[in-house]
Amino acid sequence: MSNRRELLLIPGPTPVSDEVLHALSQKTISHTDERFVKVFAKALEEMHPFFGMSQGQTFIISGSGTLGMEISLSNILNEGESLLVVSHGYFGDRFAEIGKTLGLDVDILKSNTGKTIHEDSLKDYLNRKKYAAITFTHVDTSTGVIADMEKFSKLVKKISPDTLIVLDGVCATGGVPEEMDKWGIDVIFTGSQKAIAVPPGLTMLAFSERALKKRRKMKKMRTYYGDILRWIPVMNDPHKYFATPPVNMIFALEKSLSTIIEKGLNNYYEKHRKLARKVRTAMKVFGFENLPREEDAAPTLSVFSYPAGVEDFKFRTALKEKGVTVAGALGKLKGKYFRMGHMGNITEQDIDLALKLIEEVLKEK
Ligand SMILES: Cc1ncc(COP(=O)(O)O)c(C=O)c1O
Numbered sequence: 001m002s003n004r005r006e007l008l009l010i011p012g013p014t015p016v017s018d019e020v021l022h023a024l025s026q027k028t029i030s031h032t033d034e035r036f037v038k039v040f041a042k043a044l045e046e047m048h049p050f051f052g053m054s055q056g057q058t059f060i061i062s063g064s065g066t067l068g069m070e071i072s073l074s075n076i077l078n079e080g081e082s083l084l085v086v087s088h089g090y091f092g093d094r095f096a097e098i099g100k101t102l103g104l105d106v107d108i109l110k111s112n113t114g115k116t117i118h119e120d121s122l123k124d125y126l127n128r129k130k131y132a133a134i135t136f137t138h139v140d141t142s143t144g145v146i147a148d149m150e151k152f153s154k155l156v157k158k159i160s161p162d163t164l165i166v167l168d169g170v171c172a173t174g175g176v177p178e179e180m181d182k183w184g185i186d187v188i189f190t191g192s193q194k195a196i197a198v199p200p201g202l203t204m205l206a207f208s209e210r211a212l213k214k215r216r217k218m219k220k221m222r223t224y225y226g227d228i229l230r231w232i233p234v235m236n237d238p239h240k241y242f243a244t245p246p247v248n249m250i251f252a253l254e255k256s257l258s259t260i261i262e263k264g265l266n267n268y269y270e271k272h273r274k275l276a277r278k279v280r281t282a283m284k285v286f287g288f289e290n291l292p293r294e295e296d297a298a299p300t301l302s303v304f305s306y307p308a309g310v311e312d313f314k315f316r317t318a319l320k321e322k323g324v325t326v327a328g329a330l331g332k333l334k335g336k337y338f339r340m341g342h343m344g345n346i347t348e349q350d351i352d353l354a355l356k357l358i359e360e361v362l363k364e365k
Contacts, residue, residue, distance in 0.1 A: 014344035023255035052179035068189030068203035090142035138172035197344035
């Protein structure tokens with residue numbers, strides 16, 4: 001491997017700073033050692049502003065974002081209960097698959113590719129049937145579409161106030177404000193490897209008081225490791241044991257959370273908005289179009305179509321040879337689009353360099 005700077009601009013995992021890597025690489029100590037217990041408790045507390053919550057319970061569990069999806073549904077819905085999945089792409093569809101696996105009665109409201117669902121369709125679904133829960137994907141990483149959660153959750157609350165709202169924040173939390181209290185979200189979760197800029201391996205979740213109440217009423221659990229009632233005692237007092245926590249990953253997570261908080265979470269959100277604008281303005285000049293309209297486009301990633309004559313695999317390979325890794329598109333967008341992450345520990349200089357190298361690749365074509 002060359003020692004040239006490599007820029008990882010895929011929509012997760014994202015580049016990890018030296019200080020976070022340093023936290024990760026410290027000597028492993030006991031999971032009941034006071035030094036670790038303090039850091040674990042601090043990280044659990046530090047997740048609160050990321051989720052916009054002042055009540056409820058946070059969790060940090062080893063496993064990826066998909067585990068977060070599964071924990072969310074299995075802890076609030078009994079077999080046979082109804083779930084409405086709002087899907088803006090591949091990761092919305094995954095919620096429906098998980099729901100079916102758990103024996104739920106799943107309906108799916110899918111948007112046209114690259115678009116958000118229309119409010120009226122959501123109203124129709126909610127007026128026709130009473131759902132025990134509804135899921136949204138804050139940013140669908142396959143299409144780059146962001147869901148307007150203020151608008152959608154208001155609508156759910158108005159038509160069906162008892163429906164629990166679940167939000168997948170895997171490609172959003174940290175890069176986009178999330179307001180569990182204000183929007184009335186019941187379960188929200190994310191992964192470590194995106195805007196929070198830690199290696200993959202952790203899912204962080206929050207359950208509202210209402211969601212916790214529902215879990216306590218459930219008699220039968222379809223998951224052992226994912227049962228939040230087994231984890232709550234540990235999250236309230238990390239001296240306790242249920243399953244060994246990933247000590248070093250939690251050191252790394254806490255480092256990243258405290259660094260972001262120190263610099264200001266709002267500044268971090270603003271950085272994401274600024275980088276997204278910069279990337280999309282420059283790419284448009286080069287002939288690349290972002291899939292969603294700007295109003296529906298996430299600040300964390302873009303999903304670009306190619307200008308005429310630019311071939312997907314050749315373009316991404318040439319760019320990788322210059323040190324910039326971007327990701328191919330998913331599903332039916334494959335080959336026609338590529339995905340570029342601009343979230344987490346990425347600077348304006350990184351983006352300037354990536355844009356310069358993209359321009360070079362286009363010239364050399
Ligand atoms: C929006 C969204 N949800 C869920 C997942 C699944 O997360 P993981 O791959 O960490 O299991 C991803 C992964 O990219 C995602 O982007």
